[in-house]
Amino acid sequence: MMTISETFDLNQKIQKDLAFILDCFREVLVSLNEPVLAKNLFCSDLEGEMLPERTAQAYSMAFQLLNQTEENAHNQRKRAIASDPQSEYESGHWRQILKRLQEAGFSDGDIASRLPEIMVEPVLTAHPTEAKRATVLQHHRELYLLLLKRENAMWTPLERENIRGEIKVLLERLWRTGEIFLEKPDLASERRNVVHYLRFVFPQVVPMADLRLRQSWRHLGFDPAKIRHPSNLPRISFGTWVGGDRDGHPFVTADITRQTLAHLRTQALLCLRTQITRLGANISLSGYLQEPPEALSRWIECQEKELGARGLAATARNKNEPWRQAANLMLAKLPIRVIDDAHASLENQKGHYCQPEELAADLDLLARSLDEIGAQRLTEADVFPVLRTVQCFGFHLAVLDIRQNSAFHDRAIDQLMATAAITDGPFSEWDEPRRIEFLERELQTPRPFTLARTDLGKEAEAVLGCFSVVQEFSDQNGTSAIGALIVSMTRDYSDLVAVYLLAREVGLVFPTESGLVCSLPVVPLFETIDDLRRSGDILDRFLSNPLTRRSLERQARERGWSTPVQQVMVGYSDSNKDGGILASFWTLYQAQEAMTKVARRHGIHLRFFHGRGGTIGRGAGPAHRFLRALPPGSLSGTLRLTEQGETIAQKYANQMTAAVNLELLLAGTTEAAHQRENGDEKEARLRQILDHAAQKSFQAYRELLETPGFVDFFREATPIDAIESSHIGSRPSRRTGSRKLEDLRAIPWVFSWNQARFCLSGWYGVGFALQDLHQNDPEAFDLIRTYKNxxxxxxxxxxxxxxxxxxxxxxxxxTAYAGLVTDAQVRTRIFSLIEREYHRTMSVLEAIYGGPLAERRLKTELPLARRRPGLHLLHQQQRAQLRQWRALREQGDQVASEAMLPSLLLTINAIASGLGTTG
Structure with missing residues (x-):
């Protein structure tokens, strides 16, 4: 008997649904007097023809419709598999992971005991890779819900026709709205977009992810009681960089950070207020029909007295409904005052909750009181979801990280020294021993470095202003809303100790009986190949610092952790831009191994924060495979990772997709926490092979970047100049404004190569390295081919x-984009290297896979094949636009070039929609 997964034809489902939605779109286009666009949509024989003016807009929409059609088809397949107990276990999902652990000898008790130690924290960032406006994203979300609505077989023909009409309305709305940012979005709009997910998506999705765990748990015959209470589930929380990440972002001021912290707290409390209000409506149990437990009655009486008039008002409602009165009292204790839907203010009065743990304790009492009268079903349906929300979102919705560049901190210290009349030369120019000697001497005393707070200089004012806001907020609300002080471009030990000196100026570092401590974790971010190679030594010195050790121990006590935790962030984007994908991957792997050993030696639990982007060149890849590929022991149950730009909408805009993505993170982290380190001789040999291959790959990649004319080739063969003029993020595309390649952020670097379909960051150098193995060490190459799968x-x-x-x-x-390079010698010199490496890489991959990739990897090929005709057309249009736009700029015709820019950006956006990624 065939399973549902075997009979569910995914490709057929996609083609059928795509035909429907494109027919709707064509009808809309015809009705809007665009018959040529409607006729030519996804035609493959239009090259060389005059294209209608709004071709790019039409394809951008069509690609988004295709993306949503595929997303829905994959989700329907998952539903079909979930409904069939005989279907195979999907890779990376709870059912497969729990089965693997069971087969490895772990009992349900063993697994349940580890689940509360699992901690996963996606961190939402606002890197400039989301090309769609928030309004457009909302229209797409509504459109997806209509596609989902069509799946229900209950509709009559008239009702189905009505759904079709609703879809056409939305398509016309999208067509008339337009997709690109015509003005650069400000931080407030980026914050609104992130808060949408934190407030309205994730609180709905977390229970869905929990349900998927519980269903898989029961499916394997495990005891449901072992994961009944929310405290028995894996921990999931969220973070954000919007309003806190100021690395190369001059618009993230202290005021922005203050507003963001207050906004996140307000939204968290409003979210809880909504849920507790619903809870009160649901637990309308009569005190006449069941006697409330004495503990609940005493609690109500006590809270009523403590809250005074507010307590009396809460219990005056719903007489003889004690459980409902308890919910009313919890509402009264929330530290927020709500006037109406649009007006709410934070407040802190007597009797208000100070910390979310206090609310969690009251909800637990309510749950026990329901259990005591035999209403366990109501406990699980009504109380536990609110308790889970408190656990996941607290009173802050998401922790806000504060990130700044190490060079910026150096300039701030230069300015503090100048204010204090220290004239030994700029700190930023000292060598490492001198920097360390100065910092450690200064930190032996608790006094501020300087008492002056006026005219300190731009960098010093910015750093101390931000730290002051964080200190003020922490004094009022505790530190649970603040993530970490992250130091990007950490190059040495002194970069981390420098943060202690700056933090001491505002009281974030303060004296205790045992010495100075820092109230917040200081986190290195290792980004370049060289910094990653030295990361173990740097971490060792940092953890040896008594101030660090005292701080970690204090932070652990405040959070209830049994072991001090040091967080370390590793960057995938800059290491790839620096050395290519193979060298980046292997250097990251080895760095995590080295730092894990260092942390163990110091008795510290290490929590890696993975700074992954939305493309393979910036660390992206299937979540479950990514987690399995981490070094054993480096992921011992806690995981932080960034979710950037357009990947946020792709993964989390729709609830089913969001629940699946959270499941993959939680299940993958759980599997890794049970992983045993047992490398064999073959693995040791593979490591030697990768050492050699990474060196060869790095060599080839750096030779390309250092070839004369490379930067000119890059700037002309890709639309980097147009991308730098785009309006898809509030952050500048360069850290300092320099035109050097080193100063260009990894995001526009990857974005521009992808637009021209070079995708260099995802493969260049691999062919050179593996062909060298194939020719000089065929046994090693055969081992790679064998162990790849x-x-x-x-x-x-x-x-x-x-x-x-x-x-x-x-x-x-x-090849066609290379034709945009005006210097023929540069074009030939650079492109010949790229073309040669392309053929080398394709050749070794086909040897590894045993045939053409298009045939061996149909899951990758089929989606690309659906997009290929439209993408070819758009690339043709983009190249023509680039030639014209650049000519206008060369002529100095700023008015004409600015007028043309929106059309060019729309083409960029359309290609990004087709590829499913920007940077």
Missing amino acids: RFWPPLHYLVSNVATSMATTDLEIM
Whole structure:
């Protein structure tokens, strides 16, 4: 008997639904007097023809419709599999992970005992990779819900026709709205977008992810009681960088951070207020029909007295409904005053909750009182979801990280020294020993470095202003709303100790009986290849610092952790831009291993924060494979990772997709927490091979970047100049404004290469390295070919990601973009290197996969094939626009070039929609 998963034809489902939605779109276009666009949509024989003016807009919409059609089809397949107990276990999902652990000898008790130690925290950032306006994203969300609505077989023909009409209304709305940012979004709009997910999406999705765990748990015959209470579930929380990340972002001021912290707290309390109000409406149990437990009655009486008039008002409602009165009292204790839907203010009066743990304790008492009268079903349906929300979102919705560049901190210290009349030369120019000697001497005393707070200089004012806001907020509300003080471009030990000196100026570092401590964690961010290679030594020195040790111990006590925790952030984007994908991957792997050993030696629990982007060149890849590919022991149950730009909407805009993505993170982290370190001889040999391959790959990649004319080729063969003029994020595309390649952020670097279909960051250098193995050490190459397929997860993840990048790369299209380079010698010199490496990489991948990638990797090829005709057309249009736009700029015709920019940006947006990614 065939299972549902075997009979569910995913490709057929996509084609059928796509035909329906494109028919609707064509009808809308015809009705809006665009018959040529309607006729030519997804035609493959239009090259060379005059294209209608709004072709890019039409394809941008059509690609988004295709994306949503595929997303819905995949979700329907998952539903079909979930409803069939005989279907295979999907890779990375709870059912498969729990089965694997069971087969490895872990009982349900063993697994349940570890689940509360699992901690996953997605961190939402606002990097400039989301090309769609918030209004457009909302229209797309509504459209997806209509596609979902169509799946219900209950509708009559008339009702189905009505749904079709609703879809056409939304399509016309999208067409008339337009998708691109015509003005650069401000931080407030980016914050609104992130808060939408934190306030309205994730509180709905977390219970769905929990349900998927509980269903899989029961499916395997495990005892449901072991994971009944929210405290028995894996921990999930959220973070954000919007309003806190000031690395190269001059618009993130102290006031912005203050507003963001207050806004997050307000929204968290409003979210809880909504849920507790619903809870009160649901638990309308009569005190006449069941006697309330004495503990609940005493609690109500006590809270009524403590709250005074507010308590009396809360219990005056719903007489003889004690459980409902308890919910009313919890509402009265929330530290927020709500006037109407649009006006709420934070307040802190006598009797208000100070910390979310106090609310959680009251909800627990309410749950026990329901259990005591035999209403366990109501406990699980009504109380536990609110308790889970408190656990996940607290009173802050998401922790706000504060990130700044180490060089910025150096300039701030220069200015503090100048204010204090220290004239030994700029701190930023000292060597490492001198910096350390100065910092450690200064930190031996609790006094501020300088008492002056006026005219300190731009950098010093910015750092101390931000730290002052954080200190003020922490004094009022505790530190649970603040994530960490992250130091990007951490290059040495002194970069971390410098933060202690700056934090001491505002009281974030303060004296205790045992010495100075810092109230917030200081977190290094290792980004470049060189910094990652030295990360173990830097971390060792940092953890050896008594101030660090005291601080970690204090932070652990405040959070109820049994072991001090040091967080370390590793960057995928800049290391890839610096050394190519193979060198980046292997250096990151080895750095995590080295730092894990260092932390163990110091008796510290290490929590890695993975700074991944939305493309393979910036660390992206299937979540479950990514987690399995991490070094054993480096992911011992706690995980932080960034969710950036357009990936937030792709993963979390729709609830089913969001629940699946959270499931993959939680299940994958759980599996890794049970992973045992048991490398064999073959793995040791593979590590030697990757050492050699990473060196060779790095060599080839750096030779390309250092070839004369490379920067000119990059600037002309890709639309980097147009991307730098775009309006898809509040952050500048460069850290300091310099035109050097080193100053360009990794996001526009990857974005521009992808637009021209080079996708260099996802494969360049791999062919050179593996061909060298193939020719000079065929036994090693055969070992890679053998162990690629799941035998060793790091190798499988690396090779499959490179193969996906190669599938997205298009030699014909990148050849055409190379034609934009005006200097023929530069064009030939650089492109010949790229073309040669392309053929090398394709050759070794086909040897590894045993045939053409398009045939061996149909899951990757089929989605690309659906998009190929439209993408070819758009690339043709973009190249023509780039030539014209650049000519206008060369002529100095600023008015004409500015007038043309929206059309060019729309083409960029349309190609990004087709590829499913920007940067």
